[in-house]
Amino acid sequence: MIPVEFRGFAWRHAGRRAQAVTGVDLRIEPGERVLLLGPSGSGKSTLLAALAGLLTEDSGEQDGEVLIDGKPAADQRDRVGILFQDPETQLVMARSGDDVAFGLENQAVPPSRIWPLVHEALEAVGFPYGVDRSTHALSGGEQQRLAFAGVLARRPDLILLDEPTANLDPEGAQDVREALRAALAETEATLIVVEHRVAEILDLVDRVIALGPGGSLLADGPAEAVLAEHGEHLAAQGVWVPGVPLPTHPSRDAGEVALRGEALALTHPGTGRPALDGVSFELRQGELLAVTGPNGSGKSTLALLAGGLVRPTGGRSTVPGEPRPLHRLPARRLATRVGSVFQDPEHQFVTPTVHDELAFGPRQAGWPKARIEARVAELLERLRLAPLANANPHTLSGGEARRLSVAGALAAAPQVLLLDEPTFGQDRRTWGELVDLTADIRDEGTALLAVTHDRDFAAALADRELVLGAGRIVEERRR
Amino acid sequence: MPDSTALAASARWRTVDILTCAVIAVAFGVVFWAWNFVWAGLEPTLAFLPPLKGILYGVWLIPAVLAPLIVRRAGAGLLTEALAATVSALLGSIWGLFVVYQGLVQGLGGELAFAAGRYRRYGTLTAVASGALACFAATLFDVIAYYPTYDLWAYKVPYIAFAMLSGAIVAGLGSKALVKAMLPTGVLDRFPAGRERARI
Amino acid sequence: MTMALASVCDARAPIARANPVAKLAAVAAVSTTALVAADWLTPLLLLAALLAVLPFTGIRLGALAIRLRWLWLAASTVVAVNAIFAAEQTGRLLIDLGPLEISTGALIDGTAIGLRVCVAATAGVLGFATTDPTDLADALTQQLHAPARFTIGALAALRLLPLLGAEWRQITSARRARGLEGGWNPLRRVRLFASTMFALLVGAIRRAGRLAAAMDARGFDSEIPRTHAREQRMHAADWVLIAAALVVCATAVAVSVAYGLFTVFA
Numbered sequence: 001m002i003p004v005e006f007r008g009f010a011w012r013h014a015g016r017r018a019q020a021v022t023g024v025d026l027r028i029e030p031g032e033r034v035l036l037l038g039p040s041g042s043g044k045s046t047l048l049a050a051l052a053g054l055l056t057e058d059s060g061e062q063d064g065e066v067l068i069d070g071k072p073a074a075d076q077r078d079r080v081g082i083l084f085q086d087p088e089t090q091l092v093m094a095r096s097g098d099d100v101a102f103g104l105e106n107q108a109v110p111p112s113r114i115w116p117l118v119h120e121a122l123e124a125v126g127f128p129y130g131v132d133r134s135t136h137a138l139s140g141g142e143q144q145r146l147a148f149a150g151v152l153a154r155r156p157d158l159i160l161l162d163e164p165t166a167n168l169d170p171e172g173a174q175d176v177r178e179a180l181r182a183a184l185a186e187t188e189a190t191l192i193v194v195e196h197r198v199a200e201i202l203d204l205v206d207r208v209i210a211l212g213p214g215g216s217l218l219a220d221g222p223a224e225a226v227l228a229e230h231g232e233h234l235a236a237q238g239v240w241v242p243g244v245p246l247p248t249h250p251s252r253d254a255g256e257v258a259l260r261g262e263a264l265a266l267t268h269p270g271t272g273r274p275a276l277d278g279v280s281f282e283l284r285q286g287e288l289l290a291v292t293g294p295n296g297s298g299k300s301t302l303a304l305l306a307g308g309l310v311r312p313t314g315g316r317s318t319v320p321g322e323p324r325p326l327h328r329l330p331a332r333r334l335a336t337r338v339g340s341v342f343q344d345p346e347h348q349f350v351t352p353t354v355h356d357e358l359a360f361g362p363r364q365a366g367w368p369k370a371r372i373e374a375r376v377a378e379l380l381e382r383l384r385l386a387p388l389a390n391a392n393p394h395t396l397s398g399g400e401a402r403r404l405s406v407a408g409a410l411a412a413a414p415q416v417l418l419l420d421e422p423t424f425g426q427d428r429r430t431w432g433e434l435v436d437l438t439a440d441i442r443d444e445g446t447a448l449l450a451v452t453h454d455r456d457f458a459a460a461l462a463d464r465e466l467v468l469g470a471g472r473i474v475e476e477r478r479r
Numbered sequence: 480m481p482d483s484t485a486l487a488a489s490a491r492w493r494t495v496d497i498l499t500c501a502v503i504a505v506a507f508g509v510v511f512w513a514w515n516f517v518w519a520g521l522e523p524t525l526a527f528l529p530p531l532k533g534i535l536y537g538v539w540l541i542p543a544v545l546a547p548l549i550v551r552r553a554g555a556g557l558l559t560e561a562l563a564a565t566v567s568a569l570l571g572s573i574w575g576l577f578v579v580y581q582g583l584v585q586g587l588g589g590e591l592a593f594a595a596g597r598y599r600r601y602g603t604l605t606a607v608a609s610g611a612l613a614c615f616a617a618t619l620f621d622v623i624a625y626y627p628t629y630d631l632w633a634y635k636v637p638y639i640a641f642a643m644l645s646g647a648i649v650a651g652l653g654s655k656a657l658v659k660a661m662l663p664t665g666v667l668d669r670f671p672a673g674r675e676r677a678r679i
Numbered sequence: 680m681t682m683a684l685a686s687v688c689d690a691r692a693p694i695a696r697a698n699p700v701a702k703l704a705a706v707a708a709v710s711t712t713a714l715v716a717a718d719w720l721t722p723l724l725l726l727a728a729l730l731a732v733l734p735f736t737g738i739r740l741g742a743l744a745i746r747l748r749w750l751w752l753a754a755s756t757v758v759a760v761n762a763i764f765a766a767e768q769t770g771r772l773l774i775d776l777g778p779l780e781i782s783t784g785a786l787i788d789g790t791a792i793g794l795r796v797c798v799a800a801t802a803g804v805l806g807f808a809t810t811d812p813t814d815l816a817d818a819l820t821q822q823l824h825a826p827a828r829f830t831i832g833a834l835a836a837l838r839l840l841p842l843l844g845a846e847w848r849q850i851t852s853a854r855r856a857r858g859l860e861g862g863w864n865p866l867r868r869v870r871l872f873a874s875t876m877f878a879l880l881v882g883a884i885r886r887a888g889r890l891a892a893a894m895d896a897r898g899f900d901s902e903i904p905r906t907h908a909r910e911q912r913m914h915a916a917d918w919v920l921i922a923a924a925l926v927v928c929a930t931a932v933a934v935s936v937a938y939g940l941f942t943v944f945a
């Protein structure tokens with residue numbers, strides 16, 4: 001239970017000219033549970049990193065102060081625990097128990113006390129396996145729980161959560177939230193959580209702080225009051241205010257078949273169970289097919305096989321007018337027929353700047369220069385990436401990177417587009433832009449397949465929904 | 480913001496320094512491991528063309544030069560090279576513990592050039608010297624451990640000479656070029672090498 | 680191509696359970712003796728001793744054979760090349776084909792070096808294949824007092840190893856999606872290979888930064904000396920293992936000296 005204070009805080013990341021946040025003044029009282037809201041790129045992750053003492057002088061330039069219990073955050077690391085969005089990069093050890101123990105060893109807890117604390121923390125988050133379980137053999141949701149156990153075991157007085165459920169399926173996210181709720185009931189720690197989807201997290205917090213671009217303060221106060229008073233204003237600024245209706249884009253009639261998957265199957269070498277087990281579907285011009293299902297059910301695998309990017313161990317994927325299955329097409333040819341967006345945006349970047357990344361597809365497709373520039377300018381503007389045109393794609397915030405990778409694939413408007421989690425980590429405004437852009441190219445006749453955990457996205461755009469479970473189609477819904 | 484000399488001077492390694500060296504070592508450990516097969520497969524033919532064999536050598540020395548160029552700390556080359564060798568041994572190397580010995584020797588060789596510049600010089604010349612010295616140490620170990628009976632002038636000397644050339648070019652200039660190519664990606668922003676990057 | 684570090688042995692075997700530092704010492708003793716001795720008898724005796732230890736390591740023979748599959752090729756080229764390029768051909772001439780000549784003396788010297796390689800390889804596999812990296816790092820910090828930040832840092836990086844293969848596949852298919860592929864053009868292939876390697880390396884360094892942040896957030900760089908959740912100890916059996924390795928080395932050298940064969944590389 002400690003107070004937190006920002007005094008005129010500003011931060012500029014090394015390599016950037018502009019400050020990520022400017023002049024932040026905030027005070028959070030001991031034991032408060034705070035939800036931090038704000039558009040993508042407004043500096044939420046930066047503020048949490050500052051509190052966790054991770055913004056060292058070698059990684060940028062600071063103005064003002066960040067005080068935890070009256071002392072600089074860098075000296076208070078032992079009292080702070082942070083959970084990031086990506087579970088994979090925060091697990092340190094090969095065995096689950098060792099990973100929780102890692103933080104305790106660093107605190108010099110005597111060995112005899114470490115293991116009881118480890119078991120207690122694992123129990124608090126509902127970790128279903130023993131301490132010897134390999135951290136590689138965990139699903140995303142399980143990894144996230146384990147990481148949270150690692151945070152809790154250290155008994156922090158201040159807990160920071162940065163989009164802790166962004167990569168999880170709705171059930172997994174619900175599980176993690178349950179774990180958070182149960183664990184938080186046990187502690188008195190101050191809590192700050194960053195989350196775009198407000199509705200799900202609202203009952204965990206008692207105060208909402210909404211940031212505008214650059215860390216300016218938009219609204220602050222008790223959760224219900226803030227949302228009731230400033231709801232519309234906040235929604236316009238990009239906050240997911242519960243109850244504000246979302247756009248829908250009913251589609252026109254679907255056209256000809258644009259891509260056909262026939263009994264697609266893939267078994268990874270050395271695994272007994274197929275990742276995908278004989279999935280067939282048709283994708284028509286001007287429609288969007290949503291693919292949903294729990295983590296690990298084979299959705300990304302389906303997208304890869306359908307796009308001809310990985311050789312299937314069974315079945316084939318074809319487009320009309322190409323006698324060969326897609327996985328046997330030369331890449332240049334393939335890229336003109338089918339576009340793909342990967343689950344991890346960073347894998348997709350092949351150029352050194354945001355601008356070039358958007359221009360890449362149209363250039364490959366042989367567009368004239370003026371048309372390329374016009375298209376790039378439009379996308380930069382609509383997706384709020386214009387100030388970052390010369391930045392390296394790998395230095396973007398989570399949401400910015402996602403938008404860029406989707407926009408890069410949309411840019412050349414291919415005939416078929418396969419999207420893997422196109423909307424994760426977006427604020428409401430950029431989400432809306434992505435939905436509009438997707439609707440535009442769909443209505444121009446592109447056939448789209450979208451793998452997604454985002455029910456709002458599917459509701460807004462999908463004509464049909466394919467539900468996967470353990471590598472097979474469990475259900476096919478028509479909307 | 481501290482300038483790069485002040486950063487280099489602080490003695491304590493930051494966690495990023497350690498992790499960066501270790502990750503470079505792991506990545507190159509895999510490369511070494513793969514390279515071991517290339518080498519073993521080619522050895523029967525290469526054995527009769529000692530100079531060519533030397534030319535292939537430089538790949539093994541890249542971590543010894545690359546890591547110090549990035550983190551700029553005393554011992555980075557030794558640590559990274561020895562760890563890379565250990566990783567390849569853990570993955571299963573037919574050279575057993577010798578490859579760890581060899582990693583230590585190579586790392587020491589490469590370290591000499593940076594030590595001679597009192598850990599203040601990280602230019603092209605130092606990198607080239609470091610690559611060549613690392614290769615010299617490595618092939619000296621080879622000659623003692625694996626080819627002791629060879630003729631000095633017909634084999635040993637040309638072998639070492641060509642390997643040093645390879646070390647200078649592949650490990651020395653190659654690492655310098657790698658660092659340059661990495662600058663715009665932003666991964667070096669927290670290192671002295673990254674300070675030279677233009678702001679966006 | 681799998682790059683998992685899963686140990687290939689039965690974890691309950693006596694050698695697999697030994698303290699990693701003790702194993703390392705034993706392997707180092709045997710390898711170093713083989714490196715120093717230049718005659719053929721010493722490495723032959725060491726190799727025999729290693730094979731005698733094999734049943735106690737719990738390594739399956741199949742796994743051992745796979746790990747050593749390149750050894751015979753490497754060892755035999757070392758023999759052949761040492762024999763052919765020998766500075767002087769002594770003893771009886773066995774092969775005389777003009778420029779190519781091999782004598783008994785050179786062949787014996789070559790064989791000695793080949794056996795040295797065999798000893799190093801076998802000892803290495805027995806040591807490394809029976810050791811879990813986590814245990815090794817723990818033992819290095821606790822028994823040898825290696826700096827914990829370095830051993831634990833290295834261990835954390837090692838955890839990324841299996842991810843590298845997956846990352847490689849993802850980068851390759853992402854590039855294919857964007858129309859980048861080598862095809863039949865060898866030059867393009869090489870360029871694409873190089874750029875994929877580069878992307879992998881950059882991605883690895885980026886991960887290093889994030890992992891470092893995650894570790895620091897859990898107090899890794901605090902100045903207090905850390906404790907150890909997993910205690911590694913030297914048991915009596917571990918001392919016996921080291922002693923046995925030293926006795927084997929000494930015996931091999933002694934026998935070889937007694938037969939008047941022992942030489943040291945010059």
Ligand SMILES: Nc1ncnc2c1ncn2[C@@H]1O[C@H](COP(=O)(O)OP(=O)(O)OP(=O)(O)O)[C@@H](O)[C@H]1O
Nearest residue numbers: 013020040041042043044045046395396397398399
């Ligand atoms: N390592 C970095 N180097 C340079 N710039 C960065 C870095 N990390 C973030 N930025 C920039 O700082 C700004 C704020 O980023 P931050 O990650 O704090 O945003 P955020 O509010 O968390 O956004 P999101 O909701 O998309 O995660 C962004 O414009 C981003 O491009």
Ligand SMILES: Nc1ncnc2c1ncn2[C@@H]1O[C@H](COP(=O)(O)OP(=O)(O)OP(=O)(O)O)[C@@H](O)[C@H]1O
Nearest residue numbers: 140268271275294295296297298299300301302845
């Ligand atoms: N390289 C691989 N080797 C072995 N198994 C793999 C590999 N890649 C994926 N799998 C397995 O294949 C299955 C399907 O994975 P896939 O990535 O398609 O799931 P997903 O539905 O996209 O999950 P998520 O919602 O988490 O993205 C999973 O059980 C996964 O563990």
Ligand SMILES: [Mg+2]
Nearest residue numbers: 044045397398
């Ligand atoms: Mg963020």
Ligand SMILES: [Mg+2]
Nearest residue numbers: 299300301343
């Ligand atoms: Mg997926």
